[in-house]
Amino acid sequence: MNELSGKRIAILAADGFEQAELEKPKQALEEAGATTNIVSLSEGEIQGMQHADKGDKFQVDLSLDDAKPEEFDALMMPGGLMNPDTLRTEEKALSFVRHFFSAGKPVAAICHAAWVLIDAGVVKGRTLTSWPATKTDVRNAGGNWVDKEVVVDNGLVTSRKPDDIPAFNKKMIEEFAEGIHAKQQMKSAA
Numbered sequence: 001m002n003e004l005s006g007k008r009i010a011i012l013a014a015d016g017f018e019q020a021e022l023e024k025p026k027q028a029l030e031e032a033g034a035t036t037n038i039v040s041l042s043e044g045e046i047q048g049m050q051h052a053d054k055g056d057k058f059q060v061d062l063s064l065d066d067a068k069p070e071e072f073d074a075l076m077m078p079g080g081l082m083n084p085d086t087l088r089t090e091e092k093a094l095s096f097v098r099h100f101f102s103a104g105k106p107v108a109a110i111c112h113a114a115w116v117l118i119d120a121g122v123v124k125g126r127t128l129t130s131w132p133a134t135k136t137d138v139r140n141a142g143g144n145w146v147d148k149e150v151v152v153d154n155g156l157v158t159s160r161k162p163d164d165i166p167a168f169n170k171k172m173i174e175e176f177a178e179g180i181h182a183k184q185q186m187k188s189a190a
Contacts, residue, residue: 003177005033010072012039012093012116016082019048019055020162021110025076028169034176037061037072041090049080064092069099074176079111079131079161088119098122104180108157108172110164114138127151128158155181 009029013022026036040046040060048055069075075097077084087093097120100107109117114130115137117123124142128151135145149164150157150171157175159168175181 002033003173004029007034007073007176008071009034009036009074009076009176010039010067010069010096011036011076011078012087012096013046013058013078014040014083014086014093015047016049016080016086017046017078018080018083018111018162019050020165021078021080021113022048022058024162024165025078025108025110025169025172028173029076029176032173032177036076037067039064039067039096041086041093049082064090064096067096069096070103072100072105073179074106075100075108076172077107077109077113077116079109079113081112084112084115087116094120101184104155104182104184106155106157106172106175106178106181106184108168108175110159110168111161114158118143126156127153128156129160130158131160155184 029036038061043060043063045057101122111131114134118141127144129146129148138145150159150167152171155175157172
C-alpha cells in the first residue's frame with residue numbers, strides 16, 4: 001500500500017468543508033504512503049461540517065501565502081457548501097489550483113469543490129461530476145457533467161458526495177500514483 005510513497009499532496013480547504021470529504025481521502029492518501037498538507041487562506045484552524053452541523057476543527061499546515069504549488073505532486077479538494085464558495089472568490093486559491101492543471105499534475109475534487117474548478121477556469125472541455133445542484137454551473141462553464149460516483153478525465157478525478165468516497169479514494173490514488181498527465185496539461189492550456 002505504498003503507491004504514493006514520496007508524494008506530497010496539497011489538500012485545499014477553508015472553513016465549512018464537509019468533514020468526511022477531507023478526513024477520509026486524507027487518511028487514504030496517508031495510508032498509501034503520501035505526505036499530506038492542509039493548505040488554506042490563513043494559518044490556524046479550519047472548521048469542518050457534518051452536513052449542516054459543525055464538526056471538528058483541523059489544523060492548517062500551510063497558508064496560501066506560504067504554500068508553493070510546485071512543491072506538491074497533486075491536489076485534493078473537499079466540498080461542503082461554504083468551503084468552495086469561499087475559495088472560489090480568492091484569487092490566491094484559484095491561482096494555486098491553476099498551477100496543477102498547467103503543470104499536468106493530477107487533481108481530485110468532490111461535491112461542491114467543482115465551483116473552485118469552474119472559477120479557476122479549468123473545466124471547459126472536461127468530463128466531470130459533482131454535487132448534482134452544481135451540474136448547470138459545470139455545463140455553463142463548458143464542462144460535460146455526468147451523474148456517476150467517480151469520473152476520471154486525464155488526471156482529474158471527481159465525485160458527487162460523501163457516499164462516493166470509497167470509489168473516489170481508489171481512483172484518486174491511482175491517478176496520483178501515475179503522476180503528470182500530459183493531456184491534462186494540453187486541455188488546461190486550451
